[in-house]
Amino acid sequence: MDLKQIKNQYGLSELEVYKQDTATQKVIFTANELKQLDSQYTEGISLRLIKNKKLGFSARYGKYDLDEMIKEALTISEYSPEVNFEFPEKADNNSKNNERVCLVPAPTSTIDLNLFKTKGENIIDIVQNKTKGTLIDVVFELSHQNEILKNSKDLMTNFNKILYSFSVNLRETNENDFIEIYTAVTEEQIPDYLSYLQEILTLYSFAKKHSDIKSGKCPVLFTQRALKDLLDIIESALNGKMVNERSSPWHDKLGKKVLSEKITLKQDPGFGFMARGYDDEGNEIKKMNLVTNGILENFYFDLITAGRGMPRHAPTGNGFKPSLALPPEPSLLNLILSPGKKSLDEIIKSIDYGLMVDQTMGGLSTNISGNMSLNIDMGFLIEKGEIKGRVKDTMISGNIYNALNNVIDLSNESKCYWSQIYNPDMLLDGFTITSK
Structure with missing residues (x-):
């Protein structure tokens, strides 16, 4: 399609078209039984346009009529606030960024679902x-x-990615x-599911023992899985939308200390399973x-x-x-928290009395103030450097920003979960x- 011709036909200032197709193969076990072997393919298109400094949007899955979508987007634009940006231009022929105008042939990949089925059966047998x-x-x-x-x-960009995902849930x-x-x-190769399963079984063995924890203040160890709840709030505080609205407590803090000196956060688009060079705006x-x-x-921003x-x-x-x-x-790609120097075992051994949190009830992502009262879904008492047992009916409360200014230690290994x-x-x- 000739976007310039369509732009002129409708008297638009800008026009952008985004196409996506996704093929998935999935094997699902529920309550120890094979539930589903499934292959799906979906495709769709969305567009954005600017006319009279107003932004319009439309999207369709499956078959679509482009003229109909443009008319819908124009109607939406009439009720939208003015925008103050332009879509990016095609890179100069001599630019190192010229890769974004080159289409990369889409990789193809399928897998025998019986392989996933066998791995799932193996997991269930082990457990x-x-x-x-x-x-x-x-x-x-x-x-x-x-x-x-x-x-x-x-401008034209193309992004192709093949990913393998694995999840397991154990209930008793x-x-x-x-x-x-x-x-x-999620990884670029079939995950080492046995190592992740061993993590689950280790936690299960700790959870079979119960311990009481005293109400009051003590060090709290957030595992790699649980720490995401706190970092989600930090991601919101760095969001340019929140900064513009002055709802971020950091909107006027550039160049100032906002967290513990032990914390270094960065975005690295070339790292991890979602590594890519350009965003969904080009x-x-x-x-x-x-x-x-x-x-x-720094904060992070999209065009708007x-x-x-x-x-x-x-x-x-x-x-x-x-x-x-x-x-x-606005969204970050590959947020990385730099690790520390001690192993997790060394950190646990250094704790005289504390709480280890591995799973929470969630619900923090919209609380940008940082104030929280969080129910612990899976937590453990640590006493004299040992995990004693699972705590029940326990809650932690406080302010996330204050706590992240009081970091005692970080383990020496980083991982990415969900x-x-x-x-x-x-x-x-x-x-x-607070514990009952």
Whole structure:
């Protein structure tokens, strides 16, 4: 399609078209039984346009009528606020960024679903041999996604990715107790599911013993899985939209200390399973130091938030679509928290009395103030350097920003679970524990 011709036909200032197709193969076990072997293919298109400084959007799955979509987007634009940005241009022929105008042939990949089925059966056999009466849910998935972005300034980008996902959930119900432990990972190769399963079984063995913890203040160790709840809040505080609205407590703190000097956060688009060069708006994704040794260095912006800032900011290449049906919004790619020097075991041995948190009830992502009262889903008493047992009916409360200014230690290994955040385990002070 000739986007320039379509732009002129409708009297538009800008036009952008985004296409996505996704093929997935999935094997699902529920409550120890094979539930589903499934292969799916979906495709869709979305567009954005600007006319009279107003932004319009439309999206379709499957078959579509482009003229109908443009008319819908024009109607939406009439009720939208003015925007102050332009879509990026095609890179200069001599530019090192010229790769973004080159289509990369889409890789193809399929897998025999019986391979996933065999792995799922193996997991269930292992768990049943080590436990009694547990129910196990397992999901293996192969996903191949292809995205093409074009705009009326001759820019074209293409992104292809093949990913393997694995999740496991272990449940056990007894007369006076309920245990549920889960994990999920996504990688570019079939995950080492046995190592993740061993993590689950280790936690299960700790959870079978119960311990009481005293109410009051003590160090809290957030494992790699649980720390994401706190880092989600930090990600929101760095979001250019929140900064523009002055709802971020850091909106006027650039160059100032906002976290413990032990904390360094950065975005590295070339790292991890979602490594890519350009965002869903066609801008180069910047490698950024966000917080260095506790000092706030940068926020992140998409086109809209960069154009609305006072003063205006340059887009950082952080405009990503939450789904095909939604327009881009500010989002980080590969948030990395630099690790420390001690192993997790060494940190545990250093704790005289404390709480280890591995799973929470969640619900923190919208609480940008940082104030929280968080129910512990899976937590353990640590006493004299040893994990004693699982605590029940326990809550921690306090302010996340204050706690992250009181970091005691970080483990020396970072991992990524069910997100694009790579982080170590973190021991910190500043929370109050309430236990029945």
